[in-house]
Amino acid sequence: MAFEPPQRLVRALRESAPDGDDWLGKLPEAARQAVALRELTVERVQVPGGRSSLVVLVRRVDGTPAVLKLAPPRFRPEAERAALAHWGGTGTVQLVEAPVQEGVLLLERLHPDVSVRSLPEAKALLEAAGMLRRLWVEPPAGHPFENVAERTGRQAAAMRAGAGAFREVAGLVDAALAARAELVAGPPEDRLLHGTFRQSKVLAGERMPWLAVGPDPVVGESAFDLARLVRDRVEDLIASPSGAATTRRRVKRLAESLDVDQERLRGWTLFRAVESGVRALRVGRTRDAELLLEFAGWL
Numbered sequence: 001m002a003f004e005p006p007q008r009l010v011r012a013l014r015e016s017a018p019d020g021d022d023w024l025g026k027l028p029e030a031a032r033q034a035v036a037l038r039e040l041t042v043e044r045v046q047v048p049g050g051r052s053s054l055v056v057l058v059r060r061v062d063g064t065p066a067v068l069k070l071a072p073p074r075f076r077p078e079a080e081r082a083a084l085a086h087w088g089g090t091g092t093v094q095l096v097e098a099p100v101q102e103g104v105l106l107l108e109r110l111h112p113d114v115s116v117r118s119l120p121e122a123k124a125l126l127e128a129a130g131m132l133r134r135l136w137v138e139p140p141a142g143h144p145f146e147n148v149a150e151r152t153g154r155q156a157a158a159m160r161a162g163a164g165a166f167r168e169v170a171g172l173v174d175a176a177l178a179a180r181a182e183l184v185a186g187p188p189e190d191r192l193l194h195g196t197f198r199q200s201k202v203l204a205g206e207r208m209p210w211l212a213v214g215p216d217p218v219v220g221e222s223a224f225d226l227a228r229l230v231r232d233r234v235e236d237l238i239a240s241p242s243g244a245a246t247t248r249r250r251v252k253r254l255a256e257s258l259d260v261d262q263e264r265l266r267g268w269t270l271f272r273a274v275e276s277g278v279r280a281l282r283v284g285r286t287r288d289a290e291l292l293l294e295f296a297g298w299l
Contacts, residue, residue, distance in 0.1 A: 053069050156180055172274050
């Protein structure tokens, strides 16, 4: 079959590598080779899919359903493999093969169209928060993961450059950078984090009701991981006349439910929202940027 990448993936890859690379061009042949090597039967490419990988629904030789995932090196698929191996299926999707090819993962099949986001908001937050508690474990010795200070350091540098191009957000950028500087100054917490956790990253499964997928693992403090969850359904928050108050209550409730310092959670939520907003501005996703930066202003 033709392994046509979904347009969502094409757009995201162009945003992350504006000068282009050859990964997309090589993708159809790489997918065909990965399928042939494992003697898989292809059902379909998952659409709309994610923003960092091609996801193909397949069946193994014995008929077991599985997922074949191919991602470019800049999205750190080998770090994802290492994190999933360390979690061993506790709260996450399972690897179903030992490493065979770099950038290619074969995973257990979940229900790709049913995420925690399909639940009512309060129930979704409760389920998602409970999932994080299972993921926050000690990283393996000699692990390959970057830490929060390293990742956010790169992001902070890009934000400073973006603030020069978009002066209207300079005040928010300054506040976000100041928050980060204070947060990374203290003794680092050493937990393995999902890195990009949100409701849509938790899918229904057979082995367990809900399992996390698609980590971009990083080592650091729990508040960093929880911060992305705070802004879930941001479009609904912005549309609500009580959005600002709801956001502050959400910070308080999530911090208390997971024993996270409330002010540190607020600071990381601010930094991550502004970073995402400036990045959206830089690539022309104006509507996304407006939502994120208005949300950040409430913090």
